Amino acid sequence: MLKPVYEYTKGMLRVDTNFCPGCTHGISHRLITETLEEMGKLGEAIGCGPIGCAVLAHKFMNVDMCECAHGRAPAVASGIKRVHQNNLVFTYQGDGDLASIGTAEIIHAAARGEHITTFFVNNAIYGMTGGQMAPTTLVGQKSTTSQAGRDIAQAGFPIKVSELIATLDGAVYVERVALNTPGNVNKAKKAVRRAFEVQEKKLGFSFVEFVSTCPTNWGVSPIAAMDFLKEKMLPYYPLGVFKSPEGGDA
Amino acid sequence: MSTKVLMKGNEAFAEAAIRGGCRYYFGYPITPQNEIPEYMSRVLPQRGGHFIQAESEICAINMAYGAGAAGGRVFITSSSPGIALMQEGMSFLCSAEVPTVILTVSRCGPGIGGIQPGQADYFQATRGGGNGDYKVPVFAPSSVQEGADLVFEAMELADKYQNPILIFTDGLLGQMMEPVALPDPVPEVKSTDIRKHKPWALTGYGADDSKRNTVISLRLQPETLEKHVQKLFTKYDEIEKTLTRVETVDVEDAEVVIVAFGTVARIAKEAIEMLAEQGIKAGLIRPISLWPFPYAAFDKITSKTKVVISAELSMGQMIQDVQLGVKNRFPVELLSRTGGMIPTSLEIAERTKKILQEKGGN
Amino acid sequence: MLKKMFFAGYGGQGIMLAGQMVASAAILENKETTFFPSYGPEMRGGTANCTVIVSDKPISSPLIFESDCVLAMNLPSMLKFEPTLKPGGVLLLNTSLIHQSAKRSDVTVLEIAANELAMELGNALVANMIMLGAFVRTTGIVKGETMEKVIHNVFAEKKADLVDLNLKAFNHWKP
Numbered sequence: 001m002l003k004p005v006y007e008y009t010k011g012m013l014r015v016d017t018n019f020c021p022g023c024t025h026g027i028s029h030r031l032i033t034e035t036l037e038e039m040g041k042l043g044e045a046i047g048c049g050p051i052g053c054a055v056l057a058h059k060f061m062n063v064d065m066c067e068c069a070h071g072r073a074p075a076v077a078s079g080i081k082r083v084h085q086n087n088l089v090f091t092y093q094g095d096g097d098l099a100s101i102g103t104a105e106i107i108h109a110a111a112r113g114e115h116i117t118t119f120f121v122n123n124a125i126y127g128m129t130g131g132q133m134a135p136t137t138l139v140g141q142k143s144t145t146s147q148a149g150r151d152i153a154q155a156g157f158p159i160k161v162s163e164l165i166a167t168l169d170g171a172v173y174v175e176r177v178a179l180n181t182p183g184n185v186n187k188a189k190k191a192v193r194r195a196f197e198v199q200e201k202k203l204g205f206s207f208v209e210f211v212s213t214c215p216t217n218w219g220v221s222p223i224a225a226m227d228f229l230k231e232k233m234l235p236y237y238p239l240g241v242f243k244s245p246e247g248g249d250a
Numbered sequence: 251m252s253t254k255v256l257m258k259g260n261e262a263f264a265e266a267a268i269r270g271g272c273r274y275y276f277g278y279p280i281t282p283q284n285e286i287p288e289y290m291s292r293v294l295p296q297r298g299g300h301f302i303q304a305e306s307e308i309c310a311i312n313m314a315y316g317a318g319a320a321g322g323r324v325f326i327t328s329s330s331p332g333i334a335l336m337q338e339g340m341s342f343l344c345s346a347e348v349p350t351v352i353l354t355v356s357r358c359g360p361g362i363g364g365i366q367p368g369q370a371d372y373f374q375a376t377r378g379g380g381n382g383d384y385k386v387p388v389f390a391p392s393s394v395q396e397g398a399d400l401v402f403e404a405m406e407l408a409d410k411y412q413n414p415i416l417i418f419t420d421g422l423l424g425q426m427m428e429p430v431a432l433p434d435p436v437p438e439v440k441s442t443d444i445r446k447h448k449p450w451a452l453t454g455y456g457a458d459d460s461k462r463n464t465v466i467s468l469r470l471q472p473e474t475l476e477k478h479v480q481k482l483f484t485k486y487d488e489i490e491k492t493l494t495r496v497e498t499v500d501v502e503d504a505e506v507v508i509v510a511f512g513t514v515a516r517i518a519k520e521a522i523e524m525l526a527e528q529g530i531k532a533g534l535i536r537p538i539s540l541w542p543f544p545y546a547a548f549d550k551i552t553s554k555t556k557v558v559i560s561a562e563l564s565m566g567q568m569i570q571d572v573q574l575g576v577k578n579r580f581p582v583e584l585l586s587r588t589g590g591m592i593p594t595s596l597e598i599a600e601r602t603k604k605i606l607q608e609k610g611g612n
Numbered sequence: 613m614l615k616k617m618f619f620a621g622y623g624g625q626g627i628m629l630a631g632q633m634v635a636s637a638a639i640l641e642n643k644e645t646t647f648f649p650s651y652g653p654e655m656r657g658g659t660a661n662c663t664v665i666v667s668d669k670p671i672s673s674p675l676i677f678e679s680d681c682v683l684a685m686n687l688p689s690m691l692k693f694e695p696t697l698k699p700g701g702v703l704l705l706n707t708s709l710i711h712q713s714a715k716r717s718d719v720t721v722l723e724i725a726a727n728e729l730a731m732e733l734g735n736a737l738v739a740n741m742i743m744l745g746a747f748v749r750t751t752g753i754v755k756g757e758t759m760e761k762v763i764h765n766v767f768a769e770k771k772a773d774l775v776d777l778n779l780k781a782f783n784h785w786k787p
Contacts, residue, residue, distance in 0.1 A: 010459075042459070043454055043455050043456045043457055043458075043459065044454040044456070045454060046320070046452045046453075046454055048316070055468055056468070058464045058466060062459055062462065063454075063455075063462070064452040064453065064454055064455055064462060064463045064464070065452070065464050065465075066315075066316075066319050066346070066452055066464060066465035066466065067346070067464075067465070067466045067467055067468055068312065068315070068316075069312060069315075069338055069339065069342050072308070072309070072312035072315075072339075075304070075308075075309040075310075075312035075313045075315075075316065076312050076313070076315050076316035076319070077316060078302060078313050078316060079274065079276065079312070079313035079314060079315065079316025079317035079318070079319075079320065079322075079324070080316040080317065080319065080320040080452060081316075082274055082300040082302070082313075082317055082320075082322070083274065083316075083317050083320035083321060083322040083441050083444070084320055084441055084452075084453060084454065085441075087453070087454045104305050104306060104308075104309065105305070105308075105309055105312070107305075108304075108305040108309065112302070254639055255639070256632065256635050256636050256639055256645070256647070281651070282651055365651070421651065422648065422674065422675075425648065425649055425651045426646055426647060426648040426649075426674050427632060427635055427646070427647035427648075428645070428646050428647070428674075429639045429644070429645060516672050516673050516674065517672070517673040517675060519672035519673070520672040520673040523672070592675060594673075594675060594676075594677040595672070595673050595675075595677070596677055
């Protein structure tokens with residue numbers, strides 16, 4: 001009998017996702033739930049979804065989960081964690097949600113050292129609303145609200161969120177990973193695990209940024225999207241551990 | 251019930267919330283409600299609860315959404331401009347059916363306005379500024395005791411109806427001290443027992459993922475959303491039947507009926523006594539629930555009445571509900587002060603007398 | 613019995629505390645009472661005031677436009693609240709800070725050098741208790757023995773030796 005090398009996990013519900021071909025949300029969803037399953041924590045996890053393409057994460061991730069108003073997931077998670085201090089509470093947020101409308105919530109949750117974990121999906125664009133400029137949109141990158149490419153004189157600079165969060169004393173584990181190659185996906189999964197472990201040990205706030213793709217709104221094929229990620233995004237958003245409880249920096 | 255103690259309104263409301271089972275309070279400083287977060291930060295941790303000073307009122311109501319969705323009993327407070335920031339959250343709480351008790355110590359606006367008592371947030375409270383079809387029961391106490399009792403009861407009602415409840419006080423009630431007998435505390439619910447009491451709550455499902463819970467408000471299919479909203483409105487119909495509250499004084503016999511809530515109702519009561527000394531029969535309708543508004547109380551007004559007066563600390567907001575209650579049977583007049591000005595009982599009495607004379611009374 | 617009063621002075625003169633203590637004494641005597649402080653920026657250094665009502669019956673409005681008694685710790689307080697007194701009312705003036713006579717002749721005026729009297733006891737901070745003693749003995753709105761209980765309750769929580777000092781101050785003024 002052949003051994004299956006890839007199959008549904010207990011953490012992913014058996015429904016079709018609403019994500020586009022080549023989108024990496026499916027990978028990050030699976031990494032989170034697979035890690036929880038391996039830790040034996042699916043039944044103890046509580047997730048807070050964003051507004052954006054991942055608003056329906058609760059339909060795919062097999063954990064107790066809620067939708068949050070745009071950008072407010074870290075506040076919601078802080079409230080949940082006060083009630084259930086021994087559960088693993090996480091937020092899953094995109095770049096518009098976390099780095100634009102929800103800037104106050106993420107900064108202060110990190111500063112408070114909330115015992116929650118935030119997964120930040122950075123694909124440099126607003127996905128669900130149709131490809132508008134995000135706070136993480138690269139300089140020169142085209143979007144429906146920066147049609148000639150992001151102009152710093154007009155729209156300023158993209159925000160490097162992991163670097164920003166790492167400056168806050170309440171954040172104890174901050175890592176940026178990418179979802180473009182099998183090797184990077186494996187590294188990403190390790191980061192997810194470390195982030196949850198930091199929470200489990202009540203060490204403080206943990207944060208994992210997934211450098212992700214959006215082929216549909218970038219207007220490229222899935223393969224070209226992976227190239228864009230590697231060639232354009234990673235130079236601006238370097239991978240690595242920005243902060244860890246052991247003190248090991250990138 | 252404890253023996254009567256002298257307490258500042260804000261502190262009595264905070265203590266009543268704790269006794270009603272509140273273990274989660276999220277607040278942001280704004281005058282004139284600051285005694286509440288101060289009290290909660292000091293007292294709640296001693297009672298096994300949690301206090302967070304949020305970075306904004308927006309954050310506070312979303313923390314409340316989280317703790318409420320997780321099955322905790324939550325209390326949040328603010329004042330008018332802060333409540334304005336919470337409107338989005340109220341819409342979410344209603345749609346996702348998350349219980350929360352919210353208290354406003356209302357001041358005056360518009361804009362940053364002032365910090366003295368106001369009632370110009372009647373529309374904000376009863377009509378709301380959040381999006382969509384939703385309703386929030388609003389109770390307006392007129393004494394510290396009534397406020398404490400309503401906050402205590404609202405903790406239970408919010409859970410019962412899985413809906414936010416708003417308590418509408420003002421700077422006068424929040425800042426004044428009165429004797430208050432506090433209710434006995436409700437039994438503690440441990441967080442590990444929440445799912446027994448609230449099977450819908452986010453607690454983590456443990457070993458049985460068939461009991462997975464989600465708390466949501468996005469419904470992209472119009473058919474699904476319409477059904478959900480209709481379900482909410484079935485609940486609101488039930489609330490209209492069960493939570494409409496009003497105090498009436500001498501309405502049947504009155505030449506003039508004053509309608510007033512909260513602080514103004516207290517002042518109006520004194521004005522009514524002053525009018526009685528002059529031989530003028532005035533009655534009072536004091537809505538305790540602003541939504542559901544006690545329209546039926548207006549059916550008690552008889553043909554002896556020449557005019558109905560809506561007395562408000564606003565340019566005339568409740569008067570729209572008064573007109574709906576009066577149904578064109580009587581003229582309705584506005585007696586208004588705003589900007590933080592509060593009429594004295596003498597002013598209410600004199601203006602009432604003048605309005606009555608203009609409408610052909612004695 | 614329905615008595616309405618204003619207590620007023622500079623922030624820091626213990627006016628709010630004195631007003632609260634009258635309300636607390638009223639509760640001990642099973643009377644109805646309300647205490648309403650002015651609030652806002654004027655609380656810091658400017659003139660603060662509070663409204664206290666004591667009654668046998670439930671109190672409707674906690675706000676007053678005419679008063680039975682005014683306790684003024686400084687000149688702005690006297691100027692603001694003297695006109696609110698009903699004929700026959702009582703005006704208590706802290707003449708340590710008010711160097712101007714009352715205008716009204718239809719009210720009882722008590723002039724008390726509260727700061728100097730307080731200094732006789734070695735502590736200027738108890739000027740409010742000197743005035744409170746004069747207030748209680750002149751108006752009889754609450755009983756002296758009740759107020760002494762309140763003084764015990766209020767200061768025992770803070771520091772026991774404050775009880776004696778404040779009791780002394782409360783009984784220091786003689787008509």
